[in-house]
Amino acid sequence: MSHQQHPTTAGQVPALPGDRVLSKLASEPDEWALFLDIDGTLLDLAETPDGIVVPPDLPEHLHRLSMKLGGALALVTGRALPYADQLFRPYAFPIAGLHGAERRDPSGAISRIEPDASFEDLKAALAREAEQWPGVLVEDKGAAVAAHYRLAPDRQQALEAAMPRYLEMAGPDFTLQRGKMVMEIRPARASKGHALQAFLEQAPFEGRKPIAIGDDVTDEAMFRIANELGGHSIRIAEVLDGTEAKSIIRSASVLRGIVATLAGDKTAT
Known part of the structure; x- marks a missing residue:
């Protein structure tokens, strides 16, 4: 894995390159847990939600890396x-969807917030x-x-103008989430930070230090908890x-290349 130099502003402490951080997964696999966003992080963004492309070797690389981490991915x-x-x-x-509103834990059990009829109408x-x-x-x-x-x-x-109006219709249990060219109404009590914490309460994540990777404002809650x-x-x-990253x-x-290397793909650069 190469180490890049990243620009900084005057007086700012230089950021540790992300690839150097992820090298800890190879040297200390029992110490860390890895949490990954998908769109814009593992996969390139596309013009439409269904337009994303999954490189054919990525699922296998993630699986191999997960095995090296004892399932803590x-x-x-x-x-x-x-x-x-x-x-x-x-x-x-193991996955948290809808920013944590639904989650499949390491045992395979699924919990989710179910929408009611009024939200379906909305x-x-x-x-x-x-x-x-x-x-x-x-x-x-x-x-x-x-x-x-x-x-x-x-x-x-x-x-x-319109989305706050729909948020008011949804009621106090929902919040408006802004992202890259998207606005979303989602359950307020769900966040990626809460999802990360929930995983860390269960084996094999329990007792490990989290590394959280994302690309958008929706990932900031996850960054904050990982840092804390x-x-x-x-x-x-x-x-x-x-x-807060x-x-x-x-x-x-670049991230996919690092994942491939960590997974043991000798053809990765």
Whole structure:
């Protein structure tokens, strides 16, 4: 794994390169647990939610790395659990979906927040209104709903006006989550930070230090908890700015190369 030099602003402590942090997984595999976002982190972002491409060797690399960590590898994503599972077949990793609103623990047991009839009505109303915004894609995630405007950036203002209105309809148990070209209404008591903590209360994660990797504001809660617990946080970004992450890796493709190397793929560079 190569070590890159990362730019810093005046007076800022240089960030430890993310690949150097991840090398600890090879030298101290029993000491660490790894938590990975999916979109923009393991996989390159696409114009539409269904447009992402999973490199064919990635599921096997994740599986091998998980085995080296004694199973202490989990996916923590805004995707719904069934969709995320499809991406990494035939493997089913411990996973938190919908920012923690649903979770499959290491034993395979699944817990989730179930939407009620009023939330189903809200999702239908949002989908109907979105028909007025060509290019805006409404994604029904079950206990959450997201409006993607990557194909229609000019519709951001319309969504900024509409989504708080739908949040008020959803009630105090929900929150509005902003991300990269997306706005999402999700359960307020769920977060990626809470999901990380829940995993760390169970074997094989229990007693280990967390390394959390993500690319977006939705991952900041996970970074915060990892830092507080004596672990480490890595953001997929060109520069370390406006984040609680302690390190950066420049792109999802670079991260995949590091995962391949850690998994023992001798062809990885």
